[in-house]
Amino acid sequence: MGGNGEQVYNRLLVLRAERxxxxxxxxxxxxxxYQTIGYLERGExxxxxxxxxxxxxxxxxxVEAIFSLTPFTPLSEQLYAQPGAPGAxxx
Amino acid sequence: xxxxxxxxxxWGPIPRAELRAWQYxxxxxxxxxxxxxxxxxxxxxxxxxxxxxxxxWIDALRGGHREGLTGTLWLAFFVAVLVEQAVLDKxxxxxxxxxxxxxxxxxxxxxxxGYRYGFRIVAGAGTAILAAALYLPTDRLLLAGTNRLExxxxxxxxxxxxxxxxxxxxxxxxxxxxxxxxxxxxx
Numbered sequence: 001m002g003g004n005g006e007q008v009y010n011r012l013l014v015l016r017a018e019r020x021x022x023x024x025x026x027x028x029x030x031x032x033x034y035q036t037i038g039y040l041e042r043g044e045x046x047x048x049x050x051x052x053x054x055x056x057x058x059x060x061x062x063v064e065a066i067f068s069l070t071p072f073t074p075l076s077e078q079l080y081a082q083p084g085a086p087g088a089x090x091x
Numbered sequence: 092x093x094x095x096x097x098x099x100x101x102w103g104p105i106p107r108a109e110l111r112a113w114q115y116x117x118x119x120x121x122x123x124x125x126x127x128x129x130x131x132x133x134x135x136x137x138x139x140x141x142x143x144x145x146x147x148w149i150d151a152l153r154g155g156h157r158e159g160l161t162g163t164l165w166l167a168f169f170v171a172v173l174v175e176q177a178v179l180d181k182x183x184x185x186x187x188x189x190x191x192x193x194x195x196x197x198x199x200x201x202x203x204x205g206y207r208y209g210f211r212i213v214a215g216a217g218t219a220i221l222a223a224a225l226y227l228p229t230d231r232l233l234l235a236g237t238n239r240l241e242x243x244x245x246x247x248x249x250x251x252x253x254x255x256x257x258x259x260x261x262x263x264x265x266x267x268x269x270x271x272x273x274x275x276x277x278x
Contacts, residue, residue: 023269032195033116035184038269045197 008046009068012037014075015059030054108193115185121268123182129262132182136175136255140248143168147244172251183261201265205257208264213256 016026016037023041027034030051039045047055047067056063122128146168150161180188186202194202 033198035269036195036197039197039266042269044266048196051196 006046006069007043009043009071010040011066011072011075012055013041015061015066016041019059026055026058029058108190111185111189112193115181115189117181120178120181123178124184124268126265126267129179129182129265132175132179133259133262136172136179136259137252139168139171139175140252143172143251144245144248147247148241151238151240151244169247176251176255179255179258179262183258183265186261187258201261202257204264205261208260209257212260213253 012026015021016023023034023037027037031054032051036045040047052063052067056066059066123132143165146161146164150165153159153161184198186194186198187205191199191202
């Protein structure tokens with residue numbers, strides 16, 4: 001549910017795990033219900049621009065680092081992938 | 092860097108809105124928030140309403156004194172309807188009972204969806220009933236010749252049905268709640 005039906009991908013779960021935060025922590029910080037954070041993480045809800053900006057401000061990251069219209073490349077791959085290795089992204 | 096925990100004062104009055112939200116979000120009702128449980132609750136609620144209308148109708152035919160077996164049964168079904176309504180409200184986290192200001196943007200969107208689909212369902216059913224009434228001979232209409240008490244027996248069930256249509260829509264279409272998670276996500 002949410003938006004115009006187009007899937008919005010996000011890295012909320014990864015960011016939450018990295019920083020040791022619960023859904024309650026994130027939800028309280030951006031003024032939303034903790035279940036909404038869960039739906040966002042599962043990709044079952046696309047946030048409004050306001051909520052996306054609040055989340056970006058909370059994590060101190062640009063919005064495009066958290067939300068994208070195309071699937072994210074795994075962070076490990078972005079940082080450490082060697083060209084030609086099995087499983088490396090094809091460009 | 093955000094902090095992982097937020098402290099709250101231990102004493103002091105609990106704001107009303109927070110208390111209402113707490114009631115509707117209590118983990119005691121998590122069993123009812125699974126989609127399968129919600130759908131089962133809807134089925135039970137509709138069956139109870141049908142039973143309420145039927146027993147009320149039979150009681151009305153017998154004079155409508157709410158006495159004897161039909162009277163007792165009617166009262167039992169009426170109480171069951173109220174209890175089931177309360178459980179359905181808990182299962183949908185009070186989306187249609189809390190004030191708009193107490194809901195976040197996703198919850199408001201879900202509530203609007205419930206009203207929108209609910210209106211379409213009620214409008215569709217009403218149109219179908221009207222169309223059927225137009226084409227049926229008057230003496231064969233289901234409610235032709237009913238007295239006031241029989242009407243009331245049906246009306247009570249219909250009012251409770253209409254009242255809960257948006258809640259039932261949301262209870263039916265919402266996916267399973269994300270797992271309850273008070274802990275940080277595992278790395």
